[in-house]
Amino acid sequence: MLNLSTLFKNPLAKTIGALFRHGSLSLDDCLQEIEEQLILSDISHKLAERITKSLRKELPGRVESEAVTTALRKELQHIFNVASLQNPGDWTQSQVFLMVGINGSGKTTNSAKLAYYFAQKNEKVLLGAADTFRAAGSSQLSLWGERLNIPVVTGEKGADPGSVVFNTMNSFVSKQYDRVIIDTAGRVQTREQLMRELEKLVKIITKFHEQGPDEVFLVVDGTMGQNTLDQARKFKDFSGLTGLFLTKVDGTTKGGTVVNIVDEMQVPIRFLGVGEQAEDIILFEPCAFIDRLISE
Numbered sequence: 001m002l003n004l005s006t007l008f009k010n011p012l013a014k015t016i017g018a019l020f021r022h023g024s025l026s027l028d029d030c031l032q033e034i035e036e037q038l039i040l041s042d043i044s045h046k047l048a049e050r051i052t053k054s055l056r057k058e059l060p061g062r063v064e065s066e067a068v069t070t071a072l073r074k075e076l077q078h079i080f081n082v083a084s085l086q087n088p089g090d091w092t093q094s095q096v097f098l099m100v101g102i103n104g105s106g107k108t109t110n111s112a113k114l115a116y117y118f119a120q121k122n123e124k125v126l127l128g129a130a131d132t133f134r135a136a137g138s139s140q141l142s143l144w145g146e147r148l149n150i151p152v153v154t155g156e157k158g159a160d161p162g163s164v165v166f167n168t169m170n171s172f173v174s175k176q177y178d179r180v181i182i183d184t185a186g187r188v189q190t191r192e193q194l195m196r197e198l199e200k201l202v203k204i205i206t207k208f209h210e211q212g213p214d215e216v217f218l219v220v221d222g223t224m225g226q227n228t229l230d231q232a233r234k235f236k237d238f239s240g241l242t243g244l245f246l247t248k249v250d251g252t253t254k255g256g257t258v259v260n261i262v263d264e265m266q267v268p269i270r271f272l273g274v275g276e277q278a279e280d281i282i283l284f285e286p287c288a289f290i291d292r293l294i295s296e
């Protein structure tokens, strides 16, 4: 199975190692190289520039490898910390999860994976298939449910997703589940329609669970570089987002995509999807991720 130490093959650590193989360097030379490598790891030009600008303030005119690595680690940690501070609270105690994102991002598959993640901890988990717009959406989740032995509340194709959410929440409360994960539709539509629909679902959840969904995870396909960011931005107006679920990271995703998306959305990444099987899910830990990027 994949884990953080086998993902994000990244030249950053090696670059720093190679850069300093003859000893210390002028800060200018060092930062020029670092900026280039950040961009090669898919960090946006703007963010790479911001990071190096910050490093310049922090570091003296001549630098050693260790000082650069420490300063870079601090910069990256800062980006992840800012996102976490915007969303304080302990998500691991959350009960009601709403999965949002555009079609094809991996919402349904990763809703099933998340349910399985909790079920494996011996929790009583329920899935809600509110993606009623696609013929496959609802039945795909039912298949997962059968396979994983997790109950799924479904609706007919074309049914009002609100009614599926209603029935799911009703079952969640009356049968006292520990967690419920609700998959929503991700039709490509206008931002306003999308937001209105999500808000409607949130309102229905509120009838059963006073505070509304404890978590709204935006599911984003991590393989698309700049388009990954564009995909996420579609949901930026939705104030309820609490976490990101970056999928298909088993593919070509470079580490920079992870940094960009957290910086842009100011929402922490909670999970990575790393394959098409139920167990292909990794709990995201920023420190381990940063280590992976910059430690050899």
Ligand code: GDP
Pocket: 101, 102, 103, 104, 105, 106, 107, 108, 109, 110, 186, 247, 248, 249, 250, 251, 272, 273, 274, 275, 276, 280
């Ligand atoms: P949805 O339309 O957002 O519900 O997306 P699906 O869950 O139907 O997933 C779309 C495709 O992506 C399917 O072929 C999934 O098997 C695949 N997929 C989902 N998550 C991952 C992942 O983490 N890694 C890989 N390699 N494929 C994934």
